[in-house]
Amino acid sequence: MADQIAKISEVEFGVELPAFDPDTSLDNVRRFGKYVGWGGGRFTDHEAARKEGFPGAIIPGVMSQGFLGAMIHRWAPSAQIKVIDTIFRAPVLVDQPHTITGVVTNIEEDLKQVEIDITITNEANETRVQGTATIELPA
Amino acid sequence: MDDDIQVMRDQFLNREFDEVKLEIDGIRFAEYAKACGELDQKFTDPTHEDFQAPPTFVATLVGRRNLPEDFPQLNGVGMDAGKAVEWLAPIRDNMTLTGKSHLHDIYTKTGRSGRMVFLVTRMELYSEDGTHVANADTRTVIRERPSG
Numbered sequence: 001m002a003d004q005i006a007k008i009s010e011v012e013f014g015v016e017l018p019a020f021d022p023d024t025s026l027d028n029v030r031r032f033g034k035y036v037g038w039g040g041g042r043f044t045d046h047e048a049a050r051k052e053g054f055p056g057a058i059i060p061g062v063m064s065q066g067f068l069g070a071m072i073h074r075w076a077p078s079a080q081i082k083v084i085d086t087i088f089r090a091p092v093l094v095d096q097p098h099t100i101t102g103v104v105t106n107i108e109e110d111l112k113q114v115e116i117d118i119t120i121t122n123e124a125n126e127t128r129v130q131g132t133a134t135i136e137l138p139a
Numbered sequence: 140m141d142d143d144i145q146v147m148r149d150q151f152l153n154r155e156f157d158e159v160k161l162e163i164d165g166i167r168f169a170e171y172a173k174a175c176g177e178l179d180q181k182f183t184d185p186t187h188e189d190f191q192a193p194p195t196f197v198a199t200l201v202g203r204r205n206l207p208e209d210f211p212q213l214n215g216v217g218m219d220a221g222k223a224v225e226w227l228a229p230i231r232d233n234m235t236l237t238g239k240s241h242l243h244d245i246y247t248k249t250g251r252s253g254r255m256v257f258l259v260t261r262m263e264l265y266s267e268d269g270t271h272v273a274n275a276d277t278r279t280v281i282r283e284r285p286s287g
Binding site: 031032034035037061063065066067068069070074077080081082084087 | 166177219276
């Protein structure tokens with residue numbers, strides 16, 4: 001498994017991307033809330049989130065999607081993400097370790113495009129977010 | 140296709156219901172990039188010569204409403220089921236984008252707890268010169284309450 005790739009000829013079908021552990025800390029989510037939005041209690045305050053029926057504060061969906069994009073860029077800095085589709089299956093909890101994994105599912109050399117399946121799982125290995133992305137790479 | 144869903148599709152799909160102007164703030168998208176774990180300075184450093192928003196940033200841009208004003212009230216609670224982004228051109232600091240929203244798809248899935256209705260709202264984003272720079276889809280699921 002290569003840590004980084006630069007062009008499409010370096011990509012192999014079925015290869016796993018380097019796993020990425022996103023920063024799910026309360027401090028980081030509060031910073032996200034301050035500058036980007038989604039600063040409400042369910043995202044930035046465990047107690048407020050529990051009052052809404054969650055086990056604790058949750059990561060905004062738009063932030064989870066951003067984690068997926070960052071993971072792709074860490075593996076392929078020269079990639080242009082063309083499409084990324086994310087399904088929120090269950091909450092990603094703040095202050096809980098999560099891991100993002102990805103695998104190459106298709107390579108279209110002529111189009112210089114690669115498809116990737118990406119998953120965010122929690123410590124219990126439960127899927128929280130699933131995504132698919134199409135990226136374009138230099139020849 | 141259920142009859143009531145087909146009626147909604149016929150009435151609402153691809154009909155623009157919202158248009159907003161969106162001022163793009165480079166500090167906002169740089170902080171977004173850093174919080175999400177981006178390392179490339181073109182996303183995080185406003186002084187970088189190719190400074191631009193990460194492609195997923197457009198999912199944070201919201202219109203005035205998520206559904207048409209006359210859209211029927213469905214019998215259930217709506218939840219955010221997902222986001223999709225299509226990147227077409229770079230989005231940069233100080234751009235003013237126009238976001239035009241329409242319902243892109245309406246479909247159902249039936250599970251053990253009953254029918255779920257999925258509404259896909261698409262915001263098409265255009266730069267000042269009319270270039271189509273991105274599409275941002277929000278997928279809302281409504282778990283219908285049993286009637287009666």
